[in-house]
Amino acid sequence: MSLTEAKQSPDTRERILDAAEALFVEHGFEATSMRMITGRAGVNLASVNYHFGSKEALIQEVFRRRLTWLNEARLNALERFEQEARGAPLKAHQIVEAFFGVSLRMAADTEHGGHTFMRLLGRTYTEPSAFVRQFLADEYAAVVPRFKQALFRSLPDVPPEEILWRFHFMLGAMSYAIAGTDALQLVAEYELDEKDPEALARRLMPFLLGGLRAPLAGQAVKTKEKNPRKAA
Amino acid sequence: MSLTEAKQSPDTRERILDAAEALFVEHGFEATSMRMITGRAGVNLASVNYHFGSKEALIQEVFRRRLTWLNEARLNALERFEQEARGAPLKAHQIVEAFFGVSLRMAADTEHGGHTFMRLLGRTYTEPSAFVRQFLADEYAAVVPRFKQALFRSLPDVPPEEILWRFHFMLGAMSYAIAGTDALQLVAEYELDEKDPEALARRLMPFLLGGLRAPLAGQAVKTKEKNPRKAA
DNA sequence: GCTCGTTTCAAACAGTTGTTTGAATGATAC
DNA sequence: GTATCATTCAAACAACTGTTTGAAACGAGC
CATH class of the missing domain: 1.10.357.10 (Tetracycline Repressor, domain 2)
Structure with missing residues (x-):
């Protein structure tokens, strides 16, 4: 009955998620590399794949x-x-x-x-x-x-x-x-x-x-002026 | 006075631009590689750098x-x-x-x-x-x-x-x-x-x-019910 | 024919990508 | 102590990235 269940790892999971979240906002998914994430989180590169499986799974999490x-x-x-x-x-x-x-x-x-x-x-x-x-x-x-x-x-x-x-x-x-x-x-x-x-x-x-709550468009009219005779 | 000025190249420029445009919509900038673009456009890989200089310049164009x-x-x-x-x-x-x-x-x-x-x-x-x-x-x-x-x-x-x-x-x-x-x-x-x-x-x-044209918000009120006493 | 400027091409460049590996480290249970 | 588990680590993997290169092909002008 090991009670090491709620806290699987100290906090590297959360640190990865926080770093990834911030970097995704800043650069987008594709432009954010795993090395940027792990670097910012201060964890080892392999820990992302260890904890989440893949970059795609990390994004989902x-x-x-x-x-x-x-x-x-x-x-x-x-x-x-x-x-x-x-x-x-x-x-x-x-x-x-x-x-x-x-x-x-x-x-x-x-x-x-x-x-x-x-x-x-x-x-x-x-x-x-x-x-x-x-x-x-x-x-x-x-x-x-x-x-x-x-x-x-x-x-x-x-x-x-x-x-x-x-x-x-x-x-x-x-x-x-x-x-x-x-x-x-x-x-x-x-x-x-x-x-x-x-x-x-x-x-x-x-x-x-x-x-x-805007009134519904009157189906036609209003934008029907195809030939705008210039009012000169 | 060479009059080969307006039409610098047959149409590979346009083909590259069209392919890039479509692929950027489909996958985004980062996820779209030059090889995807040139492959779709049916042109050589190097022609993008030849005609536009860089991927960044292509995006701008x-x-x-x-x-x-x-x-x-x-x-x-x-x-x-x-x-x-x-x-x-x-x-x-x-x-x-x-x-x-x-x-x-x-x-x-x-x-x-x-x-x-x-x-x-x-x-x-x-x-x-x-x-x-x-x-x-x-x-x-x-x-x-x-x-x-x-x-x-x-x-x-x-x-x-x-x-x-x-x-x-x-x-x-x-x-x-x-x-x-x-x-x-x-x-x-x-x-x-x-x-x-x-x-x-x-x-x-x-x-x-x-x-x-919506009416301006009345500065305060309306969303001020912090403790929503449940109407039971 | 030849020449010149433009454009195309296959190949290679160095760098980065996500992922995997196997050993090292840590903590807990006996 | 030993054994067992989860976690961390440095190193390497093949695949892909944007870009460059130098030769080949092309099309006009003469």
Whole structure:
């Protein structure tokens, strides 16, 4: 009955995961070599393969250790709202809060690596590599249908596919806001004095809700001016 | 006076650029090797270094050949609206149309590679590598200030930094919508029968405008319930 | 014919990649 | 002490990376 079970190794596993997480954000998966990771973690090169098996498995574990918790938190928030509602459809802003609010709060945590991880996660939604996509799909399999359902009930007058697309757009706005590097120097002059991570949530949430509740497009018109006669 | 100037080489330059563009979208910069590119293009390995100098220079040229045109189109659209307005501030939807509408129209072009390129561009906004970020900043240097200015004039009651953040959010929603892989299988069941690229613009534009014009957050309140007494 | 500048080609370059190996080290149980 | 386990370590592995080289092939101009 060896009780050496919870602590398999002193902390080299965690040190590897932390180093890998930070380096993945900084350089991406491919550009981050095992030697960079082990060097930063201060462990031997072979220990990654010993503890995780392969680089691919390491990447998955970097996500798994935080994503599981995040998705549980999102589901808990949703269920709390549903209990309060006693069977009535939720308000749209509650659903948005349960999914994106929880995410933004994790992104605001700069102490325990939550911010680093959310930057990584946001970028990963556009990750081309197949195994990462598959892994994400599995991790979200229990979450996405629940939120879909809640949104359909909340907005019965909006076509379901329109709701899903807007959820998609919201996810993009958030991911980009967290992971984006402001490559265009758009808000460059402001984000310096806006290091407060809470500020992002205050700014983003109204935007998301405004987009979600925007009036449906009138099918045609509006962008139909093919030959723009110059008003001179 | 040799007139062999416009057509330096038959078409291997273009073939390399096309192959690189497609492979970068598929696998990313780092994961795409020169041998993959030259293999797909059907040219010799050394021809990339001969025509472009280095892989880094090739990446820049992949962007430059389309981004210059795109940004000119965006500026032209903006200037056309400004001429029509005769000095009056533009409508917000016109500015959004000039920037994002033009982009979405390029993304809708599946014939000449516009779609492929926009997917690549969207992903690149979150690209970590420094030289790509610097390159993007330079390419957009002439465009971003003009659109900033137009938005400030159009929405005089909204604080400038709020406008910029929302422009940032809009850029994220669009980039992700174009580049995103729907890793969460969110709209998976719908996007199959929605291959029509025009549909994306019809769905996205109202979302962007709804977000841009959303009411400002009331500074505090609303998300202030730290201890959620369960309504039982 | 020859020549000149451009482009293509196969081969090799040195360096890095992820992974494996087998011995060394450590700690625990008997 | 010895035996047994998990962990660490330096070294090496083959495969792949971007780049360079020098000769070959090409296409005009004369």
